[in-house]
Amino acid sequence: MDKAGERCSTQLIDGDGAFNIAGLENFIKEVKLKECGLSYAVVSIMGPQSSGKSTLLNHLFGTNFREMDAYRGRSQTTKGIWLAKAAGIEPLTLVMDLEGTDGRERGEDDTAFEKQSALFALAVSDVMLINMWCHDIGREQAANKPLLKTVFQVMMRLFSPRKTTLMFVIRDKTRTPLDALEPVLREDIQKIWDNVPKPQAHQETPLSEFFNVEVVALSSYEEKEDQFKEQVAGLRARFFHSIAPGGLAGDRQGVVPASGFSFSAQQIWKVIKENKDLDLPAHKVMVATVRCEEIADEKLCNFTANEEWCQIEEATVSGLVPGFGRRLTAILDTCLKGYEFEAIYFDEKVRTTKGKQLQEKLLQLVLPAFQSVLGHLRSGTLEKFKAIFDKTLHGGEGFSSAARYCTKLCMFQFDEGCADVVIEQAKWDTSKVREKLKRDIDAHITDVREAKLSELTTAYESKLSEALSGTVEALLDEADSETWPAIRTQLQRETESAVSGFSSEVSSFELDEQTKEKMIVHLRDYAKGIVEAKVKQEAGKVLSRMKDRFESLFSRDADSMPRVWTGKEDIRAITKTARSASLKLLSTMAAIRLDDETDNIEKALSLALLELKSNSTVTDRSLTSPADPLASSTWKEVPPMKTVLTPVQCKNIWRQFKAETEYSVAQAMAAQEAARRSNNWLPPPWAMVAMVILGFNEFMTLLRNPLYLGVLFVGYLIFKAVWVQLDISGEFQHGALPGIISLSNKFFPTIMNLLKKLAEAGEVPQASRNPAVGLKTYASSAGTSSNVSSTGSSVVLSKDTAEYSSTPKEE
Numbered sequence: 001m002d003k004a005g006e007r008c009s010t011q012l013i014d015g016d017g018a019f020n021i022a023g024l025e026n027f028i029k030e031v032k033l034k035e036c037g038l039s040y041a042v043v044s045i046m047g048p049q050s051s052g053k054s055t056l057l058n059h060l061f062g063t064n065f066r067e068m069d070a071y072r073g074r075s076q077t078t079k080g081i082w083l084a085k086a087a088g089i090e091p092l093t094l095v096m097d098l099e100g101t102d103g104r105e106r107g108e109d110d111t112a113f114e115k116q117s118a119l120f121a122l123a124v125s126d127v128m129l130i131n132m133w134c135h136d137i138g139r140e141q142a143a144n145k146p147l148l149k150t151v152f153q154v155m156m157r158l159f160s161p162r163k164t165t166l167m168f169v170i171r172d173k174t175r176t177p178l179d180a181l182e183p184v185l186r187e188d189i190q191k192i193w194d195n196v197p198k199p200q201a202h203q204e205t206p207l208s209e210f211f212n213v214e215v216v217a218l219s220s221y222e223e224k225e226d227q228f229k230e231q232v233a234g235l236r237a238r239f240f241h242s243i244a245p246g247g248l249a250g251d252r253q254g255v256v257p258a259s260g261f262s263f264s265a266q267q268i269w270k271v272i273k274e275n276k277d278l279d280l281p282a283h284k285v286m287v288a289t290v291r292c293e294e295i296a297d298e299k300l301c302n303f304t305a306n307e308e309w310c311q312i313e314e315a316t317v318s319g320l321v322p323g324f325g326r327r328l329t330a331i332l333d334t335c336l337k338g339y340e341f342e343a344i345y346f347d348e349k350v351r352t353t354k355g356k357q358l359q360e361k362l363l364q365l366v367l368p369a370f371q372s373v374l375g376h377l378r379s380g381t382l383e384k385f386k387a388i389f390d391k392t393l394h395g396g397e398g399f400s401s402a403a404r405y406c407t408k409l410c411m412f413q414f415d416e417g418c419a420d421v422v423i424e425q426a427k428w429d430t431s432k433v434r435e436k437l438k439r440d441i442d443a444h445i446t447d448v449r450e451a452k453l454s455e456l457t458t459a460y461e462s463k464l465s466e467a468l469s470g471t472v473e474a475l476l477d478e479a480d481s482e483t484w485p486a487i488r489t490q491l492q493r494e495t496e497s498a499v500s501g502f503s504s505e506v507s508s509f510e511l512d513e514q515t516k517e518k519m520i521v522h523l524r525d526y527a528k529g530i531v532e533a534k535v536k537q538e539a540g541k542v543l544s545r546m547k548d549r550f551e552s553l554f555s556r557d558a559d560s561m562p563r564v565w566t567g568k569e570d571i572r573a574i575t576k577t578a579r580s581a582s583l584k585l586l587s588t589m590a591a592i593r594l595d596d597e598t599d600n601i602e603k604a605l606s607l608a609l610l611e612l613k614s615n616s617t618v619t620d621r622s623l624t625s626p627a628d629p630l631a632s633s634t635w636k637e638v639p640p641m642k643t644v645l646t647p648v649q650c651k652n653i654w655r656q657f658k659a660e661t662e663y664s665v666a667q668a669m670a671a672q673e674a675a676r677r678s679n680n681w682l683p684p685p686w687a688m689v690a691m692v693i694l695g696f697n698e699f700m701t702l703l704r705n706p707l708y709l710g711v712l713f714v715g716y717l718i719f720k721a722v723w724v725q726l727d728i729s730g731e732f733q734h735g736a737l738p739g740i741i742s743l744s745n746k747f748f749p750t751i752m753n754l755l756k757k758l759a760e761a762g763e764v765p766q767a768s769r770n771p772a773v774g775l776k777t778y779a780s781s782a783g784t785s786s787n788v789s790s791t792g793s794s795v796v797l798s799k800d801t802a803e804y805s806s807t808p809k810e811e
């Protein structure tokens, strides 16, 4: 409510002591108090009721406090405390009009409100006007004495001096000059001050420590209005720039900044009403705390609502934000400067503390975005490193130098990115993220190094495998005493070649000697492993190889021509040779001999299997007897690692080998026997002698008659033709019965064929003229036919012997 309907005044505290918060807030807004900082002054007036206080203020400050109507008699007009703005005075001056102190309206004993309002006015005012009648000066029962007593008493409850200016305004001054009145007044004031009970700390404190005392005298407004107005105008001039040094309120202390005035006034009144001690320094800190918090909260809200910040925060979710650090530094700076600007007049300690808290809260808000951007920067740099590193390696750069170059480049780019992300106010440490990036890069380099080395090793392993497998297999095919030396030579050559190539390629990795040596050893071992694996694999085929070797030696002669069992061959010797060659193969494959070691496996096998067997007195049972040197799972000089075939295995293989080659030998012997028989078709010599003696007469008859000879010759030719045509000797080669059966089938067709050819020959003149030529032709054609026939009708004994037995005989 406005006392005179003016906008710039309000009742601050009503007659019942209720604080008008809303009215004060409106008033502050109207007069724009909050923007004043410390540049404002508060003036209040105390004095007896109806002593012309409102009249004075209205004339002095151009306010519109309600004045008592002079024609209605002196009664209380002002209730509670009123507040107005002084018109036209710089700096902004707030004027408080207090309820009169006579207590006539409240009753003589009711001085509680009087004291409370006095204390409130003292706590908030820079200048306190004490209105008093001139005629009260020096009077023992003067109305102002209890008032002064009250002022001094409450002053003790403010804990610290504000150095308020107490301006005694003497109203209705008489002709007594002020110079004469002032000492009396000051004496009165001093007396009252001396008599006021003070706390121990202020027992000796002079009045001047708490107050600046000023005395002015004014003529009566009612009687000498013009003089009054003139004097008031002079007094008004003193309120201009009152807070400047030397001004009316130049010494004031503990001023509450304008933005805290409302809250401060409320709190002071609250404390006073609760009759508690009003600790002004503590109050000041409290006001500063509350106000600084309010300002900080407001700034925090402004920040969270800041559009640019919201955009940045959203963008950080998906990736890097260009100029992140710079932009956020600027937004935070604006926010913090805003706080500083508004809180600057509050207690420095509180302001700084709250400012730090605000900064802390702001940075906490920003931290996730910062971490997110830093995370994007780290992961982005790592990805970039991977790409550049890969490209550099593909460009042919050495591994270690590429790693160094790419790491340096990417770390530099990360540092540059960090500089763009860093928020000045935060000074957050990015070294941990940098370290993590470095660790990730190193881990990637290690992974790639391992992959590349593994690739390289695998490539050289494949090369070795390719180079050794086939060669070793081929060498083992020809297993003999030169096999292992040849394998060793081959192994060494290939290994050295691989090691040399590998060493040169691996040099770009700048490995330490130990690692490099380890890898080379692995490569060497791998090469050995290939040979060993190959030998073990080939050992699985040893039986078949032994049989092949046996067959090739047994069934073929020295020129590798198929052997024909004519009966003259020494099958036993051939068998022994073939077997010992097979045994040699077995002994070659029984152990791995990569280290040029010697062993007597061959000797042991030969002794146990060949020589004993050749005696043919040892049975299979004797092989398994305890005395059997092969009844063991290890060779004497060969470690188990190098053993491919154990003695027992060798023995079993040999047994199987023998069983499977036995048949070939038996077939060969049968074929030899058959050949022998077929070669013995002439009658025995005694029969031939008997035939000569008994056939002597017939022989002589033939000699005596040449015609018989001619008939015999023709008969012979016919017989020979039939013999050749039917291949009688060939047919009977395999026995009499098959020969007879075969001949019986072929006889008539052959005779018919002969007759047909004779008939055809008879038609040829040359043939008729020269029968001998014709017969020769038959014989020749019959021979050809016989060849075909004999080939077609040969009997196959077995797969192995077939090629020997079916070989065409020489005509």
Ligand SMILES: Nc1nc2c(ncn2[C@@H]2O[C@H](COP(=O)(O)OP(=O)(O)OP(=O)(O)O)[C@@H](O)[C@H]2O)c(=O)[nH]1
Pocket: 048, 049, 050, 051, 052, 053, 054, 055, 056, 066, 067, 068, 069, 070, 071, 074, 075, 076, 077, 078, 099, 100, 171, 172, 219, 220, 221, 222, 223
């Ligand atoms: N004698 C005399 N009377 C004055 C003077 N100034 C004002 N008055 C009269 O004193 C009466 C009270 O004036 P106010 O200004 O209302 O006095 P007040 O002290 O504000 O009164 P309350 O607010 O009720 O305490 C009015 O009738 C004024 O005309 C003065 O200088 N001398």
